[in-house]
Amino acid sequence: MTPFSPEYWVAQLAPDPGVNYAVTVWRVSAIPSDQFQRWNRRNTVLREALREATANGDTRRMQSLSQELNCLNSSFVEKVLPRARAGSALMRADGLHDALRTDGGVLGYELGHAAVHVLLRLTDERGVEQHIASWRAAAPEVFDGVECILQSCTAEEATQWQKQHRGESKSVPETGEAPFRHTTVLGHETADVLLPTEGKVMLDATLGGGGHSELLLRKGASVWGIDRxxxxxxxxxxxxxxxxxxxxxxEGCFANVQELLHHEGVKSIDGIVADLGISSPQVDTPLRGFSFLSEGPLDMRMDPRSPLCASDIVNDATEEEIASILYRYGEERAAHAIARRIVQHRAISPITTTTRLADIICSVLPRRSKRHPATRSFQALRIAVNDELKQLEILLKDGFSLLRSGGRFAVITFHSLEDRTVKRFFEHVSRPELDRPEWPAPRPNPDYAARIITRKPIIPGAEELATNPRARSAKLRVLEKL
Ligand SMILES: C[S@@+](CC[C@H](N)C(=O)[O-])C[C@H]1O[C@@H](n2cnc3c(N)ncnc32)[C@H](O)[C@@H]1O
Structure with missing residues (x-):
């Protein structure tokens, strides 16, 4: 690929339909070149030495080199990049993420510390100029005074780029045309408890393969199905x-449910089902990066167009941030040890695959039970990548306000963090009075508007578990609006 000025490519190549281009918008030039070169030289020497020490199994030297690399990189990221207003500004530019995500010509993009690389497919109607103008309008601060270098590339090079970046980039993973197979959990229990009848309007907030929706449709209800x-x-x-x-x-997420339905003119709903977590095709497709059992890019995004993937956290977050995610969202007791090991390994080379991360975790936590040692950490990263608990809180609140009087809210959870969130919300809105030790007497609860239908959660029976082991941790809780 040969870089030229934007004008050159716009003039020479933009009218050519179907040509692929890699566009690089970067800020590295904003860093004083002597500092950049000094860092780059030392970084290369240390990495080479680390590779040699790893090959020789010299753990002492590996440790000291990893530490030195970490210090070098931290000081570069903390001291040099911010002064140059480099990558961090690009990373935080929400407008840029949105503009790239919604641009139909963008095949993939990658946000580095100091650059944004975009793979574009051009058409007769929209050339490079139009694409860049729309991104610039969405995120002027990113483009203000930075270099924007266009590199032409052939279709073959574009495919190669996508392959190389699969682990790290935001390119939309290929999902193929494989059939969508997901066994619905607690299907009949959920459909029965929601009392769907002809004329009723239901919301399936986690459409997935449409299993719960179909059971509601069969009973005569209309269904709005939403999935990100x-x-x-x-x-x-x-x-x-x-x-x-x-x-x-x-198409949308919990945080937009209210807006999506209002936009369609739907103001209230007779029943809601939310079957949380991920579907079998998501976990079983290695390219989605949810599973530690098969090799795939470290991705874990439910919506493949969203900006943050698991490899961003694993490679860019600080050791403390990683430990906190593993502890909070995975309840992983070895969170600090795992985070430390991750940071040591990523100094050797970025961690971009599921199996490499799983191996790193296994090197800290040897397998002692049936449960794979990486289970908790993968759950934690998935929750963080998809902001699942925040999303759930919004769904509970907004979904409840959409419910008509007598309408029911059914939620199926798969782990204790989700279940605790649902249980707490259900209990809160069904409590007529609130009490606190410091209050002289209980006070009326301003949010009181429901009754709990399931004092104890409904769980799958032996028959369901025999045919669908993935249902083993499912808990169904149901609430009715007064
Ligand atoms: C367990 S599957 C649902 C399966 C479905 N009930 C069925 O029987 O076929 C959960 C689905 O919810 C979606 N999902 C999870 N969190 C979401 C969110 N915050 N917003 C929108 N969809 C979400 C996932 O993408 C996934 O497809």
């Missing part, structure tokens, strides 16, 4: 097409 995963939406649309205009599929 476009693959799930496409599969459900296909599966439920025969229900015609009783089934509506919307």
């Amino acid at each position: 995963d476009p693959t799930a939406c496409a599969a459900a649309r296909k599966r439920l097409a025969s229900y015609g205009n009783r089934m509506h599929v919307l």
Whole structure:
């Protein structure tokens, strides 16, 4: 690839349809070159030495070199980059993420510490100029005074770029045309408790393969199905097409449920189901990066267009941040030891695959039980990448306010953090009075508006567990609005 000035490429190549380009917007030039070169030279020497020490199994030297590399990189990231207003500004530019995400010509993009690399496919209607102008309008602070270098590349090079960056980039993973197979958990229990009948309007906030939606449709209700995963939406649309205009599929996340429904003119709902977590196709597709059992890019995004993936956290977060994520979202007791080992290993080379991360975790936590040592850490990263607990809190609040009087809210959880959040919310809105030790007497609860239908959560029976072991930790809780 040969870099030229933007003007050159705009003039020479933009009218050529179907040509792929790699566009690099970067700020490295803002860093004084002597500092950059000094850092780069030392970094290369240390990495080489570390590689040699690793090959010789010299653990003492590995440790001291890792420490030195960490110090060098931390001081570069903390002291040099911010002064140059480099990568961090790019990383935080929400407008840029959105502009790239929603730009149909963008095949993939990668945010580095000091650069944004974008792979574009051009058409007759939109050349490089138009794309850059729209990103510039969305995030002027990123483009203000930075270099924007365009590099032409052939279709083959573009494919190669996607392959090379699969582990680290935000390129939309190929999901292929594999059939969407997900066994619905607690399907009949959920459908029965929601009392769906003809004319009722239901919300399936976690559409997935459409299993719960279909059970509600079969009982005559209309369903609005929402999912943040476009693959799930496409599969459900296909599966439920025969229900015609009783089934509506919307792409979006819990945080937008209210807005999405209002936009469609839906002001209230008779029942809501939320079957939390991920679907089987998400966990079983190695390219989605959710599973430690098969090699794939360290991705874990439910929505492949969202900006943050697991490799960003593992490679860019500080040791303390990683430990805190593993502890808070995975309840992993070895969080600090795992975070320390991750930081040592990423100094050798970025950790970009699921299996490499799983091996690193196993080197800290030898396998002692049936449960794989990486289970908790992978759960934690997935929760952090998809901001799952915050999303759940918004769904509970907004979903509840959408419910009509007598409407029911059914939530299926798969781990204690989710279940605790749901239980706490259900208990809060169904308590007529609030009490605190410092109050002389209980006070009326301003949020009181519901009654709990399931004092104890409904769990799968032996028959369901025999056919679907993934249902083993499922708990169904149900609430009714007064
Ligand atoms: C367990 S699956 C649902 C399976 C579905 N009930 C069925 O029977 O086929 C959970 C789905 O919820 C989606 N999901 C999880 N969190 C979400 C969120 N915050 N916003 C939108 N969709 C979400 C996931 O992408 C996934 O497809």
